[in-house]
Amino acid sequence: MKTAGRVLAAKIRSIKESKAFGIRSSELPTWCPGCGYFGIHQGLNACIQELGLPHHQVVTVSGIGCAGRSPFFIDTYGLHTVHGRTLPVATGVKLANPKLTVFAIGGDGDGLAIGGGHLPHVARRDVNINYLLFDNSIYGLTKGQPSPSSPTGTKTKASPYGTHDRPLNATLLALTYGASFVARLFAGDPAGIKRALMEGTRHPGFAIFHIYTSCVTFDKFFKTWANLKKWVHPLPEDHDPSDLRQAFDQVLEDEFSTGIVYSRKYPLPGVS
Amino acid sequence: MPKVDVTVEVCGMAGDGTIAAGGLINEAMASGGFSVLGFDSYPAEIRGFGRCVARSRIGSEPILALGDQTHVLISLNDEQSGVRVPFLAYNALVFFDSNPPVYLNEKQSVAAAVEPGMTLIGIPFSDLATSASGSARGRNLTALGGFAAVCGAAPELFRNMITKKFKAKGEKVLESNLKSFDAGYYYALSNLSDRMRPLFALPEQSDVAGRLIMSGNEAIGKAALDAGVLLYFGYPITPATPIMEYLAKHLPTRGGAVIQMEDEISSIGAVLGSFYAGTRAMTATSGPGFALMTELITHGVMAEIPAVILNAQRGGPSTGLPTKTEQSDLHAAVFGGPGDSARIVIAPTNVEECYYYTVMGFQLAERYQTPVIVLTDFYLDNRVEDLPVPEASEWEKADGNLYPAADSKGTYKRYAVNESGISPRAIPGAEGFAYTATGLEHTERGTPDYSPENHMLMTEKRYRKIWGALADLPAPVEFSARGSMDLGVIGWGSTFGAILEAVDTARSLGYRVGALKITSIYPYHVQEIKDFMSRCHQVLVPELNYSGQLANVIGHLCGKELIRLNQVTGVPFSPSAILARIERILKAGAL
Numbered sequence: 085m086k087t088a089g090r091v092l093a094a095k096i097r098s099i100k101e102s103k104a105f106g107i108r109s110s111e112l113p114t115w116c117p118g119c120g121y122f123g124i125h126q127g128l129n130a131c132i133q134e135l136g137l138p139h140h141q142v143v144t145v146s147g148i149g150c151a152g153r154s155p156f157f158i159d160t161y162g163l164h165t166v167h168g169r170t171l172p173v174a175t176g177v178k179l180a181n182p183k184l185t186v187f188a189i190g191g192d193g194d195g196l197a198i199g200g201g202h203l204p205h206v207a208r209r210d211v212n213i214n215y216l217l218f219d220n221s222i223y224g225l226t227k228g229q230p231s232p233s234s235p236t237g238t239k240t241k242a243s244p245y246g247t248h249d250r251p252l253n254a255t256l257l258a259l260t261y262g263a264s265f266v267a268r269l270f271a272g273d274p275a276g277i278k279r280a281l282m283e284g285t286r287h288p289g290f291a292i293f294h295i296y297t298s299c300v301t302f303d304k305f306f307k308t309w310a311n312l313k314k315w316v317h318p319l320p321e322d323h324d325p326s327d328l329r330q331a332f333d334q335v336l337e338d339e340f341s342t343g344i345v346y347s348r349k350y351p352l353p354g355v356s
Numbered sequence: 357m358p359k360v361d362v363t364v365e366v367c368g369m370a371g372d373g374t375i376a377a378g379g380l381i382n383e384a385m386a387s388g389g390f391s392v393l394g395f396d397s398y399p400a401e402i403r404g405f406g407r408c409v410a411r412s413r414i415g416s417e418p419i420l421a422l423g424d425q426t427h428v429l430i431s432l433n434d435e436q437s438g439v440r441v442p443f444l445a446y447n448a449l450v451f452f453d454s455n456p457p458v459y460l461n462e463k464q465s466v467a468a469a470v471e472p473g474m475t476l477i478g479i480p481f482s483d484l485a486t487s488a489s490g491s492a493r494g495r496n497l498t499a500l501g502g503f504a505a506v507c508g509a510a511p512e513l514f515r516n517m518i519t520k521k522f523k524a525k526g527e528k529v530l531e532s533n534l535k536s537f538d539a540g541y542y543y544a545l546s547n548l549s550d551r552m553r554p555l556f557a558l559p560e561q562s563d564v565a566g567r568l569i570m571s572g573n574e575a576i577g578k579a580a581l582d583a584g585v586l587l588y589f590g591y592p593i594t595p596a597t598p599i600m601e602y603l604a605k606h607l608p609t610r611g612g613a614v615i616q617m618e619d620e621i622s623s624i625g626a627v628l629g630s631f632y633a634g635t636r637a638m639t640a641t642s643g644p645g646f647a648l649m650t651e652l653i654t655h656g657v658m659a660e661i662p663a664v665i666l667n668a669q670r671g672g673p674s675t676g677l678p679t680k681t682e683q684s685d686l687h688a689a690v691f692g693g694p695g696d697s698a699r700i701v702i703a704p705t706n707v708e709e710c711y712y713y714t715v716m717g718f719q720l721a722e723r724y725q726t727p728v729i730v731l732t733d734f735y736l737d738n739r740v741e742d743l744p745v746p747e748a749s750e751w752e753k754a755d756g757n758l759y760p761a762a763d764s765k766g767t768y769k770r771y772a773v774n775e776s777g778i779s780p781r782a783i784p785g786a787e788g789f790a791y792t793a794t795g796l797e798h799t800e801r802g803t804p805d806y807s808p809e810n811h812m813l814m815t816e817k818r819y820r821k822i823w824g825a826l827a828d829l830p831a832p833v834e835f836s837a838r839g840s841m842d843l844g845v846i847g848w849g850s851t852f853g854a855i856l857e858a859v860d861t862a863r864s865l866g867y868r869v870g871a872l873k874i875t876s877i878y879p880y881h882v883q884e885i886k887d888f889m890s891r892c893h894q895v896l897v898p899e900l901n902y903s904g905q906l907a908n909v910i911g912h913l914c915g916k917e918l919i920r921l922n923q924v925t926g927v928p929f930s931p932s933a934i935l936a937r938i939e940r941i942l943k944a945g946a947l
Contacts, residue, residue: 111803140787145629155792156803161784162792163632165625166655172589172622176629176637177784179587179613184633184784205618 107132107139109159115150118309120271120297124218127269127277128187129158135282137185144187145174147194149225150299151218154189168199171206174213185285186213193223196232196252203292207261210289210350214281217254217292218271220299221307228302235306254294256335259328259346264289266331266346270316271297272309273342280344288349296340319343360390360416362555363423364503366496367409367440368432373496377430378410379740380500380521384513385414385556386569386742393419393853395739397679397927407436414556419741420706421854424932427555428507430499432481433458434466441466446473449553451502454478457492477506477544477551484539494536501540508554511541566745572710572737575746576666576730577602579714580638582748586612587637589626591619594678595734596640596668620645624652624665628727631662632793634757634783636718640666642734643685644674650693653727655795657697657818660771660781662721662728666714669733671926680926681734683849686905689729690878696815698822700724701877702829703731705852710736711746713875715753722756724825725781731877733900735928736850757781760789769800773813777821822879829876832884835859836870842942843869844892846885848877848899848906851929855898858934867942880910889914894941896921898934 099105107129115121132142142160146152148167155162161184165173174188195203195217206213222240223229229242233254237246258266265287267280277295284291296316298307319341324330331346364381368374375396382394394412413423425445431437431452444450452466462468467476479502481495488494497518504511518537522530570578577599580588588603590596604614617623623639630637641649646667656663669685671677689701700720704713713730721728760768760780765788772779779800782789797806797814835856836844847855852873859871872888874880889895895914897907898921904911907918921937923929 138787140790141785143633143784153804156794159790161790162794163629164659164792164794164796165628166651166795169621169625169652172617172625173629173632175615175622176587176589176626176631177633178629179615179626180630180633180635180637181785201618202622205622209615 107159109157111156113157114153116301118300119150120220120299121150121154121218123271123274124216124277124295124297125154125157126274127281128216130274130278131281131285132160134278135285141183142185142187143177144189145170145177146189147199149191149194149223151189151191151194168194168197169202170194170199171202171213171215174215175206175209175211178211178213182212188213188215190215190217191224192217192219192221192231192233192254196254200232203257204261207258207263207290207292210264212289213291214284215290215292217294218297219254219294220297220303221251222299222303224299224302238306240302253335253339254292255345256332258292258294259331259335263292263346264348264350265291265344267291267293267344268342269293269295270312270342271295272312272316276342283344283347287347296342315340316342319345358557360414360556361423362415362428363411363413363426364428364430365409365411365426365440366430366432366499367407367437368496369436370406370408372408372432373493374408374432375410377432377496377500378412380514380517381410381412382740383517383520383569385412385509386567387516387564388510388513388556389564390414390556390742391417391419392569392742393422393739395422395735395928407439409440420857421931422928424930428503429466430503431466432496432499435464437466438464438469441469441471444471444474446471448474449477449506450474451477451479451499451506453481453495453499455480455483457482475551475553477502477548479540479543479548481540484543485536488535488539489532491532494533497533497536498540501537501542502544502548505541505544506548506552507556508552509556511537567742568745569740569742570707571598571740572707572732573598574602575707575711576640576714576732576737577606578746579711579748581606581610583636583715583718583753585636585638585718586610587626587630587635588612588614588639589617589623589637590614590639590641591617591623591645593642593645595670595737596642596666598737599640599666620648621652624649624663627663627665628652628656628661631721632784634785638664638666640668642668642670643672643688644676646685646688647673647692650688653699653729654693654695654697656727657699658695658795658797659793660725660779660818661793662725664714664717664721664728664730666730666732668737669731671924677926679734681850681928682900682924682926683733683851684901684903684905684924685731686877686901686909687903689731690909696819698819698878699726700728700822700825700829700879701731702728703849703875703877704736705847705849705873705875707736707739707741708743708746709875712748712752715748719752719754719756720825720828723758723778723828724821725778726822731849733850757783759783759786765789770802771798771800771814771817773800773817776824777817778824826876826879826881829879829881831876831881832888833873834870834888835873837863837868839891841868841870841892842945843867843894843896843938844872844888845869845896845898845934845938846872846874846888846906846910847897848874851898851900854929854931855934857931858938861931861935862938867938869938869942874906874910877906877909882913885910886913894919894945896937896941898923898929898937900924900929
């Protein structure tokens, strides 16, 4: 017991020193215990703290869904919008005041279904916003319906005989749409998320972070923690993020490699 | 000086230069000191299928509406012009190409269609243009030359405007256009001396300094610039696109930008994002785009974020009636969208008001932290009028935001409930005031709370705020003799000019009628409208929609059934149609 107490004390001390909680708001997250979103938030918070971004110069913009609640739990300016419209609203915020650092947050339903039409355009405009797409392949807040990234055959209350549709691959879409910074990440690796977010935040154009995560309440069959831990692994060491062809090959061949897939700085973005 | 009130119409096929010729008439006559109201109607097809008509009513007194009858028809294509003959005055002048480039048999010529009292003026537009400039393309200008000579309009006015229009296209283009104009002018002077009809003796003291001619769309664009807008987000849609094009030219020169978005949903989303971050932005659309915006508009209402949305109404969905005019989005503007979502809706009635109401829209949006909808329509956006150079006042241009007091740091409540319903709004970047703006029902601090008492409290706060805006909204304007009236006519938007002209005429005929102009559609001035209604034995509301949308909103104030006049023909009201209805009502009442 004594040892356990000391370990805990050391852990609390290290968390305090990391200032990771300095950006938490007084609102407690409403996510289910075990939700992957905690890990993503940890990564995002650590990124803001380590980059030393003044909190009042940061805006988190979100849509609807469990991911949409994020702005309430972080001590920055927040804009909780409507379903699927995260990216256009974030575009307005960033263009209105380019000094602000803008994080757009949404789930796979928000970003690939109802809001799927906005992704190509924000990518080709290369507006300097950072988009975190929380992909758990399920509609959580509406209690478990299939999402655009659910695998074919997914059985839910809304699809009792299994789905027929093939899933969308957000990383592949982002590359196809010409996004200038594409990362694929895993909620179980907050440190990896932090590193990628820091690099993407410094990137002078649109950055998308496609984050695999788990819904512990409504997904008992696909992106469970056990499965994700088994499937997810880093990109090969020799992966060259400046090579679009290689990025495509990598994403087509390996659905679960994580890291910075593609990064290219365009000399003169249309709007910054 | 004799009173001038002449309607001129240029008619041709799409591609004939009809609209360009009409525009030159408007500009030339306005520069001569006349009051001008011009309106074009054109088909949805770009070229080759449809009829184009450019109408201009030119007067020595202020022109309020398009006239009922056309006094001068300039036909650039007789096949198209034939159908316009029934709209001509009994003694109209008809200009036509006496040797048209496309062979027409005698029956197709407009000459075959005219009535006995009309005067035909044949001028070989194409031949003259070709011999003067080497191409028949300038035949629309040749027609204008003939028109100027016969109708006694000073040719210098036209030459100046042609120069202004074509100067940028190079010396050669300008010269051939001037030659085309002169060819028609001098041909008419030497060959048509027996047909001269000097309709446009210039006003003796033509005071044109400080006046200009502009369309509703230009007025809106200029207003946006004067209001300090830096960002415009939009999606192309008739009839609002010219606003985007106007701003695309001017915003980049002042550090702003026009961003053509992927749809209207993203356009309003970005406008909200921009206002949230403290920068004035706008979007303009028409009914089909407005329908897509409604959810985010209600988000703006709930999250209390300013926005300015211009809805230039047409008819129906995007297929609908894309190039025709209608006033059928009033319900959508006032009530459209999920939930109880009161927002401010204002509607200018002429081009000058298009300017002032747009500027005011930004002031109101910031002051009341709400989306403001400016309702115009195809007829208002595309018509041109002469007007005094508009200039927004300092009050209108001022920053309307209420920022939190510096000492409220730490205790700041974004949605503080108070008497006015207006809570100080912090802008991202302000240290110590971070909050989350949300469309979720929320507490004063902005955190989610949909408990029964809280939703009631916050809904009341938002409604109180919107109705409080009446303090800054223009009250209805009455045009009548004092005292009681047999009939009161209430109007809004582009229709009001025709209403006022009809009411003026009716009064000159001895009827006891009056008009009330309503520009604040929501919230509306309950007491003022009631007062007017109570002094009228009967109340008539003419609108360019089938359902009587303004009548539906204010009808409950009347205490008696409103009489409705609803026209959905895709074209503006003519003053005579309204006058006819007024007379019918009053004659029936006298029986």
